[in-house]
Amino acid sequence: MDRLVVMKTFVTVAKSSSFSAAARELAISGSLVSRHVADLERQVGVRLVNRTARSVSLTEAGKRYAEFAERILDEIDDEDASLSGSRDAPEGTLSIICPKWIGTLEVGDAIAAFVRDHPKIQVRFELGGMSDRNYDFLDRGYDIAFHTRDLRDSNVLVRRVSELPFVLAASADYLRRKGTPATVAELGDHLCLLHPNDPVWRLGAGADTIHFKVQDAAVIANSYLVIEKLVEEGCGIALIPRRPAEARLAAGELVELLPQHQPPARALYAVHGPGGRTPERVRIFLDFMTAWFRARAAAAA
Incomplete structure (x- = not known):
């Protein structure tokens, strides 16, 4: 059985001194609470609770393990909250890779405007070194890659940012x-x-x-x-x-x-990774770039 699940059950039992109270708090059956605690005792190799008809008390090993388990679970919750916050916050590092010929044109100007408007986002912008594999930029630690060719790849998400006339x-x-x-x-x-x-x-x-x-x-x-x-x-x-x-x-x-x-314009695509919700700093960057190029095209019209 999942170690973290049984640890959470055991900590709840330790706090309530009752299998039935723990079952109500966790919204599971009393028999399942009992199985969780028994499974944890088998995993650690010692008895953690003293069971009587009227109460549940911790052994000395149980008290020690309850403190340890609660600390571990709290750290996991804190780290989950921290990662969720960093995903939702418009800050942190944003790594971008781009072909040289695109980066030395308007993309460079747009990124300069983005950096000015979003000082809490640290931008790493690399020109050149593009791979033929559409998703290679993810393996190399980049959040976003720019392309001008049509991409059909389930490993990446594609945003059409603008056209380059x-x-x-x-x-x-x-x-x-x-x-x-x-x-x-x-x-x-x-x-x-x-x-x-x-x-x-x-x-x-x-x-x-x-x-x-x-x-x-x-x-x-x-x-x-x-x-x-x-x-x-x-x-x-x-x-x-x-x-x-x-x-x-x-x-x-x-x-x-x-x-x-007249030669045809070329589409400019921003490519980023799939999976779950798009990090806020990536979403903000993509929205900014799309709006920046739209405004630039309108001004030139």
């Missing part, structure tokens, strides 16, 4: 020097700057989607920030996240190309 762009200076492509095919005559995540550019949507494979890229860089800087310096044409470039597009420093073949 992209734009095909070049600098006004580059276009003055090299000309402006009028069709997707004409991109092959230009200097193209490539992110390893985008070996093939998807341009357009639905049945009108055109796939353009970049051949002999002028530069390959695994940072969209670097690629955007290269575009600004007139080094070529690139597919880049739109919102960080919005101000330069509005100012005419960057020019959107082939707007009739």
Whole structure:
């Protein structure tokens, strides 16, 4: 029989000095109380109670064990309450992992805003080191992982946080020097700057989607920030996240190309572990990120 169950029964008997009173308090039968105490005595190997027709009293070993058992049960209750409180409290450590290309864009700005608004939550934010296994981040001690690919895995829970719009762009200076492509095919005559995540550019949507494979890229860089800087310096044409470039597009420093073949936005997902109720700090973070990106998208519209 479960050791903690019989310990709880024994402590209740010790406090009430009665099997029947203990049975009423625990909402079980008197015979079951008696079996619990007898089972505990067999487990510890000594007699714990003196039974008479009218009363129950503890032996010396019983008194000692009752104090020990009560202390153990109280510590368990305290620890359970502490863990429950930490789950419900918007504080503690929040560990997040994210691909580099996402983390160096708006996710970093959003996390900075979150840290400012929730100083009691200590954030650990790591870029890179992502695994192909959707749930690997949990095994490595992270609470949340960001992705842009669709995930179908019962081992994790997925929240769609936002969309990341992209734009095909070049600098006004580059276009003055090299000309402006009028069709997707004409991109092959230009200097193209490539992110390893985008070996093939998807341009357009639905049945009108055109796939353009970049051949002999002028530069390959695994940072969209670097690629955007290269575009600004007139080094070529690139597919880049739109919102960080919005101000330069509005100012005419960057020019959107082939707007009739606008690249599709990419969904941004936050992935976290299943099982029971979501910890409060995780829920607050997910709600914050969703609201932050919604506000950012509304402001850019």
